Amino acid sequence: MTATNYELSHLSHIEAESIHIFREVAAEFERPCLLFSGGKDSIVMLRLAEKAFHPARMPFPVMHIDTGHNFPEVLEFRDRHLAEVGARLVVASVQKSIDDGRVVEERGPRASRNRLQTTTLLDAIEEHRFDALFGGARRDEEKARAKERVYSFRDEFGQWDPKSQRPEIWSLYNGRIRQGEHIRVFPISNWTELDIWQYIRREGIGIPDVYFAHERRVFERDGMWLAECPYVDLLDGEEVTTRRVRYRTVGDMSCTGAVDSAASTIDQVIEEVSATRITERGATRADDRVSEAAMEDRKKEGYF
């Protein structure tokens, strides 16, 4: 921070704006909650929440929507990291939603629990009576997300209506809701993938090992390297090989692709991200490939 000419670096600038949003929500809502996947964006979110309320603990719990198809490394990281931070964890399980008959598991080799998460998430919001949920979505990730407000209103069905969003002017956020409605809050809306990595480096925050290059047994599907795992059946002609890969995003093992990479340090990852010509979701997410508007459609139903 260069204090002499009253200039802030761009990272300190967006950090300050994000902290402002965390505090605003904590002040105006009864029961906020921070959605945490164990991915890089939610790890940054957690750090920002820590900073916003320091030296007090963050005044809300952290919730993980557990699909049961996680990378084991990420679950292990989740528990260790949250214990260090001292955050209270709520787990909402997609498996339980299936067992309770709330949703039906998709079948076939391309089955995914991605879409099922929405029901689990909305049920958990209702059960815990959360009125504000912090999410780590960024506008640079995806074109529907580029249109998202920082405070995104959801009706009593959890639906997003992109056509009638509240105007958001200056940093005066309108958090007024009725019983049963909620707000999804996106404090890192204006961060880019590169900002996230530069911030992780600046802050020296730990992240799961899957983000760094490692040997993994993978097979090619739809131009991506999917990990061999108990949740995906191979199709005819698909062959498992061992490659040196890393993950740019972390979702379910069943729908997150790895990229070939030799980047084993943060610096190397930043170098790789700076040079890449493919967006992170384009390179790695089967869930976005369903249709041109796959994300918008899922978001309207109440997805993250």
Place this chain on the structure above:
Amino acid sequence: MELLRFATAGSVDDGKSTLIGRLLYDTKSIFQDQLEAIERTSLQMGNEYTNLALLTDGLRAEREQGITIDVAYRYFATPKRKFIIADTPGHIQYTRNMVTGASTADLALVLIDARNGVVEQSRRHAFLASLLRIPHLVVCVNKMDLVDFDQDAYEGVKAEFRDFAMKLDVADLTFIPVSALRGDNIVERSLNTPWYEGTSLLHHLEEVHIASDRNLIDARFPVQYVIRPQSDDHHDYRGYAGTVAGGVFKPGDEVMVLPSGFTTTIASIDTFDGPVDEAFPPMSVTIRLTDDLDVSRGDMICRPHNQPTAGQDIEAMVCWMSESTSLAPRMKLAVKHTTRSARVMVTDLQYRIDVNTLHRDDSATSLGLNEIGRVSLRCTHPLFFDEYRRNRTTGSIVLVDEVTNATVAAGMILGGVR
């Protein structure tokens, strides 16, 4: 590396999307898969060329109708700066979206077609930029290739625009002759305009001085959240968290807390990364005071000899944003100002302003969607405010419908009651 936010307004015809596409493309901020996706969609939609507008028109409805409905945010960086573009639709029916995009911008880009000169839309965009007090206005005289890079054509547009801008409050006005389609004067200075002595658009965006746009004189700290750890380590800790809205705060400074009017000194300015020697906008910090005062959210920390206006009667320019209702005298609304919430009643609508001609209509009795006018408001509690022209944070309000909870207006404070 500094952050610069800029807003663009315009329709496809002005070449706005082409200009943004060009900036993103030439700074390597468009990714291959994005480009392939919009090439595919352009082909499907029967466009003859790759429609760069599809990069920002992300919603199904926008793609179907081929129009920009909502503000889209785009990001790019050069080694010098990180940029956030608020890309807003240009037509009059989207004035509220333009106001939204302009509210946080450091710079506004207005595009003028060199063949058509200053048209109604260019005047409206310039007026909104000045109303929202965007400190820097850049006029790109576009499609210079279609007027054979003629200096006279450029100078003509420039003179015409300057003439109009005299009526506005524009602090910093810059003109650049460009061809967004061919890339002239966008990233590099063009050989086609040897008579032009300024810099390229990107160079201007990288170099324009924005650090002094903030108010570093009037110390303002709206208390956002009180931090009181319930732990043994920090038993007596009581900190006031917030974002500095103006001026510079330092430990040891004598400060006053409003509305109580008590004075005390700053004991320390804390952050997660340790105490700091000074705090200035837009830093988010936690201030501890030497004396144990009753301070809560919505209070304002300032200096005893430099206080904001405290009052319940406010004059403001408002932009009405609701489709379903109109603003009219006697109307009651919720108001949000810095970290303070209250209720207001509209006591008077003084005039409505024609956003194209700047003509004031004193006989107006209401403001409909996208209309702008000067109102008098009576507030249930005192607000601690500055004129918007002095401070965009302590001078701005939003109005909210108490029944529908919709955000219905943005307001810029002109002052207290005369």
